[in-house]
Amino acid sequence: MKLKMRGSYLPDNSNSTAKEEVRLQVFLAHSGVASRRASEKIILDGRVVVNGVVVTELGTKVSEKDKITVDGKLISLEEQKRYVLLNKPLGVVCTQSDEKGRACAVDLLREQYTERLYNVGRLDMFSHGALIFTNDGDFAAKLSHPSAEIEKEYIVESSLPLPRRLAEDFKRGVRVEGVFYKAKDAEELNSHKMRVVLVEGKNREIRRVFENAGVAIRNLCRVRIGNVELGEMEPGEFRDLTEKEVHGLLKLCKN
Template sequence: MSERETTGQDAAADGVRLQKVLAQAGVASRRVSEQLIVEGRVRVNGEVVTELGSRIRPETDLVDVDGVAVQLDASKRYVMLNKPTGVVSSMRDDRGRDDLRRFTQDYPERLFNVGRLDADTSGLLILTNDGDLAHVLAHPSFGVTKVYIAKVDGIVTAQTIARLKRGVELEDGPIAADKARLLDASGPRTGGTSLVELTLHSGRNRIVRRMMAEVGHPVLELVRRQFGPLHLGTLPVGRSRELTKVERGALLTLARRDAADESAADAPPPASPQSGDPT
């Protein structure tokens, strides 16, 4: 059995009491944390732990309360940036363009971006030093949803919105929006503009711009408003902030769930019963 499969009850004697870990993580006071444990609301590595004497290894064990992941590793930092246009999604651009270094220089950790936004696209970008989480959030196979608002040329019709949801054919294959809706349209059909909200889980390059161009409405401005459970909110362009405890919990819960799904998918199928064995 691996360390991560070890429950709090089986952890080494030099582990840390579970209620102390929860209190240090900011979940609740130690007394309230004890109540959460007794009520069966705390899990360690997927197993409910109700014994107050339980000890865990915070550096390896995974803890959640009411199904929401708890961040135990205080060395990990999670930052939301509202990336301006004109900035490339790189920590060091070899062509000398404006990059992300100025947004990370005040943090003692070495942060890197999760995924990318085009230089001419603004909006929500996650910066972190958590490589495992970054892998899950950025890899296309996990299908984390993103919400974009595009200002496009021309007046978008209901028929066009329906077409975006049905799917369009691009040079690298078909693509359909998970959701699409018209937020606003103003001006004449020719020369006017529209605001369109698109929800996608695809990580293909410049996908929103290519989709809108395919339906005859080139993108004039584009912003990413949401990434998974995170919302940009009122964060000004060019500003960053650390994620709240609630946001970190939502993000870690998503990452752990998708990582577990990947592990289950990669697991070999159970062996078929041998001839003559009981079934």
Template sequence: MENDNRERLVKFLSSAGAASRRAAGELVKSGRVAVNGRTVLEPGARVAPGDQVTLNGTPVRPAEVRLYIMLHKPRGYVCTNHDPHAKQKAVDLIRTDPPVRLFSAGRLDKESEGLILFSNDGAYVEELTHPRHEILKQYLVRLTRPLSEAELERIRAGISDQGDLLRVRAIQPLGAARYRITLNEGKKREIRRITAAVGAPTVQLKRVRIGDLELGSLPPGEWRMLTPEEVTLSLKRG
């Protein structure tokens, strides 16, 4: 059938490393993407091999090499590519040759540390971050004090905060006000909001696992490429 080899414009943009798939849709709707010189406003539009795609007037070409990187984010760094006022950005700890535009698969807040994944493969980033894929993330958390059984049950039942229902997939006491917490969605500062709601604020938070991929012994501030097997582990669903 004619044009069977076309692909959706947002998939083309994400695969080329221009943006994650969700962000690519917003770029299209804002009128910043053109195909063969004509602005396209429909994210579901399709492009064929040989079509000329531009973003803000700059040609977008498929990524020749797709990179998958794990970083042990230290405390004090932010997970953003766009904040011009951020003095310490996690992505700046990664140096590739040649330089490649990378996107973080989810975020850790400035005060948190641990495993975060970067890639120029927008489809991979989208799969890691969208809640419907149910890829679990695991954290080691230290609080100001131990939680009572009633507080643990309240957390497991779900906590309403600022219009969000915050619910963990699992919380396991480790002793000395330390806990292992597993999340699916990971709303903004979710664990900190949950523990604050029960009166036991988070003192230390470290992400140690995504899917079946573990941070292991990688030191803070260091990064390394993932093997194909580790990419598969990171996408393991809960």
């Protein structure tokens, strides 16, 4: 697998979390376990042990002096924050591990990065393209919250010619099985290809809208997340985001 490194962003390594007591979910997020919101669920599920005691109380305060494990694995604060763009290939899933034995996108990064990285947002198994990974829980929570309204741009190719008004309908809004789907922008590039920009990104939104119109999708690729473009990266390639890209993403967040 080729590795494309076109810039890296390594922020200040000083971490105030290590010097004071913080809420357990904050500690988990700063340890690269998951985003703060996902860490809350991990705690509520009884997967966290602090100094030998299972803790399910979200308000629990901890510091780096405490022995904290998640699923039996000892965790500690990660001083170096990572922000990585991956061109997720087809056929891999966006989970930390898969009970069905399918390849996981994060596995493509493990040889290069020792930090525990997790994806911000998802792409389904049959879609490919831009996917961001990080160990910065605050960054992940800000970007993934619906109120952030970060644009995601997709190129969609169909097996059959596109219905003439599908792009316009998608921009106005389409209701499918009681769920309302609306693209921020949609443009027919040719008879079999459309550019779609989403800000909310409901589950399988593009696929549901196309299926509702009787159109089978042949290829679906995410080419941009906010100010971060996939560019010429090949499937399986990854790179560190630049400082400008990281700050640009946070600046675009409306929350």
